[in-house]
Amino acid sequence: MSMSDGRTSDTKRGTERLVVIGGDAAGMSAASQARRLRKPGELEIVAFERGNFTSYSACGIPYWVSGDVPDRDQLIARSAEEHRARDIDLRMRTEVTEIDVPGGRVRARDLETGAESWTSYDKLVIATGARPIRPSLPGVDAPGVHGVQTLDDGQALLDTLATTEGRRAVVVGAGYIGVEMAEALIKRGYEVTVVNRSEEPMSTLDPDMGRLVHGAMEGLGITMVNDAEVTKLLTGDDGRVRAVATEDAEYPADVVVLGIGVRPEATLARAAGLPVGDHGGLLTDLAMRVRGHENIWAGGDCVEVLDLVSGQHRHIALGTHANKHGQVIGANAGGGYATFPGVVGTAVSKVCDLEIARTGLLEKDAHRAGLRFVSVTIESTNRAGYYPGAALMTVKMLAEQRTGRLLGVQIVGREGAAKRVDIAAVALTASMTVEQMTALDLGYAPPFSPVWDPVLVAARKAATAIREGAFR
C-alpha cells in the first residue's frame, strides 16, 4: 500500500486541483463544466469512480431490461475514454475510502490492486450517489434476487433472466422503479406479481390516484398485492430464491426484483464530519456548497434538496436533478457563478401506455408541512373529445386555503398526460394561484387538447372551491 500526501508532491505549481468523488451524472457534469471554464494548466481535475461505468442513465435500466433499449452502451452518455480525452484524470474502479477535510485530501483504493493512496485537493466535489434500500430479510442475498440501481445490477439481472427457465417474477415495491420493472418483465413474457407495502402502488401519488395505476396494472395481467410487508425470501435446495413470503401468503418466484427505493450514500461525508440532514443526505447552500465549507460541493443523489413548495428539505434521486447540480457545481468550482434554487417535486413515469405524473405536494405532504388546502379531481380527455384517439385523463389539484396558491398536481392518463404536469411545475415555481392558472394561455388544437385543457379544468374547479371556501 503506497501512501503519499499529494498536496506537496503532486500538485503542479500554480495549478489548482479539483477532486471529484463519483463518476456518474452529478460528478462528471461538474467535472465537464469546470473543464469548460478552466484550462488544464489552471485546474487539474481528478475523478474517482469505484464502478465500471461513467455518466450513464440509471433511469434507462428498466427499458434495457425490457428489451426496448437493446444495448447497454446506449445508456452511457459519455464513456471514461471520452472524459479522459477532455483532460479529466478519471480513475475507474478506484474507491475513495476517506475524506480528510482538515488535511484537504482523500484516500482512494484501487479495487484491482488494493493499493491505497492519498490525493490532495484544493476543491472537492462529493457525488457519491445513492444506495438501494436492501431490507435485512432472510434470503435477500440468495441467487435470483436483484436490485436494479446500477448498470452492473442490470447486467446481473439480465444474466439471471437468460439462464433461468421459470417465468414467475416477483417485484418488491411499487414505486417508479417497481412499476417500470413490472412492465419490463411483462414485456419479456413473465408472470409478474408486485408486492407492495402501501395501500396502492405509486406512493408518490395520493392513494386515490394510485388506484388508477393499480387498475391499469391489473389490466396488463400484473398481479398486485398491496398493503403487504415482505417477511422473508424463501430459497430452494439449490440455494436460489423460490418464493417471496409475506405474513399472509407466499408468492412463488423464479426471479425477484427489489425496487424499494434508495437512500443517499453519504457514509464518507458523514465520517468526515460533513453536515447531513434528516433524510440522510448532505446539506448544501444554493450554490451547492456543503454547508460551512467554502471549497467542498456536493450534488446528485447524495444530497438533500429544498422543496420550494413546502419549504422543507427532501431527498429525491433523479438524474435530471443530478445533472443540474453538476452544472451548478462545475460553474462555481470553475470560478463562475450559478445556483440551484430547489425543486418542486416533479416526476413522470409510465406503465405501458398509462402515463403517471406528479408535481408539488401530495395531501400527506401538505398536512405534514402544516398547510390547509382544497383538493379537487377532474376527468377530461387528452384531445378534443371528437378527435380520434381521445382518451381519459384524470387530474388532481391541491391549492392552499386563503391564498389560493397551487400546491400540487397529479395526473394519470394516456398519451399527453405525463408532460402536462410541466404546466403545474412552472406554475408552482412562479407561486401562481389556481385563479391565475385559469387564465393560462395553453396550447389548443383538437389533436392536442380539448378547448379547455384538463389542467385548466382542474384549476377552475380548484379556484371555485377556494372562492366558495370548500375547505377541509
Next chain:
Amino acid sequence: MSMSDGRTSDTKRGTERLVVIGGDAAGMSAASQARRLRKPGELEIVAFERGNFTSYSACGIPYWVSGDVPDRDQLIARSAEEHRARDIDLRMRTEVTEIDVPGGRVRARDLETGAESWTSYDKLVIATGARPIRPSLPGVDAPGVHGVQTLDDGQALLDTLATTEGRRAVVVGAGYIGVEMAEALIKRGYEVTVVNRSEEPMSTLDPDMGRLVHGAMEGLGITMVNDAEVTKLLTGDDGRVRAVATEDAEYPADVVVLGIGVRPEATLARAAGLPVGDHGGLLTDLAMRVRGHENIWAGGDCVEVLDLVSGQHRHIALGTHANKHGQVIGANAGGGYATFPGVVGTAVSKVCDLEIARTGLLEKDAHRAGLRFVSVTIESTNRAGYYPGAALMTVKMLAEQRTGRLLGVQIVGREGAAKRVDIAAVALTASMTVEQMTALDLGYAPPFSPVWDPVLVAARKAATAIREGAFR
C-alpha cells in the same frame, strides 16, 4: 315587419334581460355561465344566432374534412335544444342588424320570414365572431372555391369534394388553417398545392422555423409555392374554378380552399359607435366590458386582446380564448366577478406527425414592440436519445437583453413538441427570465424527455447568450 320596443312590453317585472349576439363559443359560454349564477326569474337570457349551429368547434373542421372526424355533429359541443333546455331563449337563423346603445335595444331579423323586431336589453354581450378574409379577386365567388370558417362552409366543401371528379386541390394561404386543410386534402387523396404569399409557410413562426414546416410538407407530397401572390382564380366554360393564377404561373385546380385568415366581425358594433382598435376588433377592459360601457361586454373572435409580452393589442381568433372570454363575461353579467388578463400568444398545430408550436413574440413582433433580444435555436430529442421513437425537436427561444426575460418560444418536431410550448406559456405569464428557466423542475423519464428537456437546453443557451452579451 313588426317593430316593438321590448323594454316596456316584454321585460318581466323585476327580471333583468341579458341579450347575447352570436351563438358560438364566446356568446353561449357567457349565456351558460350567467345562467349558472342567476335563475330564470332573476335574469332572462335571449341569444341570437344567424347561422344553423351553436357552440361548435370551428378548429375541428379540417379534421372533419379529412375524415378523421366522421360526423359533423361531433363538432357541436352543445346544440340549440340543449341550450334551450337550460332556459336560454335561443333564436336561431335570426340576425341582429342594429344595436341601439342609447335605447338599450337590438333589432333582429328572422332570416326565414324576414320579420324584424326590437328586443330591449339590460345587459348586452357582443360575440359576433370573425369573418374570413376573402380577397376581392376575379373568380373568387366561382363554384369550387371554398372558405372553411363555419360548419356550413365545411359542409359546402365536402359536397364539392363528393361531386367533383378531379383530384387537384389548391390551398391559398399557409397559416394554421391552410396547413391543416392541406393535410386534410392529402389524406383524402388529392394532389395538393399550397400557394402562400410569405417567405415560408406558417408566418406565425419565424421564417427559419417555418422552413422546417416547408420541408415536412414537401415530404408529404404537397407542392409548396411560397412568396407568391394570387392574382386571380380562372374559371372554365362551366363557370367552375379551373386554376389559381399568380403573377408567374397558373396552378390547375378542381377545388380551391381559401385559408387566408380572419378579421374581427365588428360591423354592428362599429355602426353603434362602440370602440374598435387598430386590428378592427372591439376594445374591452379586463372584465371584458366594452370600453366606456358598464352594461355591454364583448368576447371571442370579435375583440382585440392584450398581449402580455409586448404590452400591445392583438387579434387572435382561437376557440380557447373565446371560451375563456365567455366564462368571464358570464360571471360578470351574472353578478359575479372575473377577469381575462390577456394572452401570451400560444398556438399549436400539426401537419401529419409534425407538430408546430409557438408562444410569445416572433423576432418581428419583438422588433415592432421596441424590444432588443437574443435569439437561440437548439436541436434535441423528444425522448431520451436511446429510447425507441426518439425524434428530433427544434426549439427557438428569444429573451430580452439586459433583463433576460423570456420573450418567446417556437418548437417544431414530432410527438411531444406541440404541448411542450406550454412550459414557455406559463413562464411568459410569470415573466420569468431564461436564467430562472434553466432551473425548472420539468418531468423527466426516458420515454418522455432527455435528462435535459429541450426547453431547458434552449433556456441554458439563451441564458449563456444573455450573460455573454451576445446581443443583436
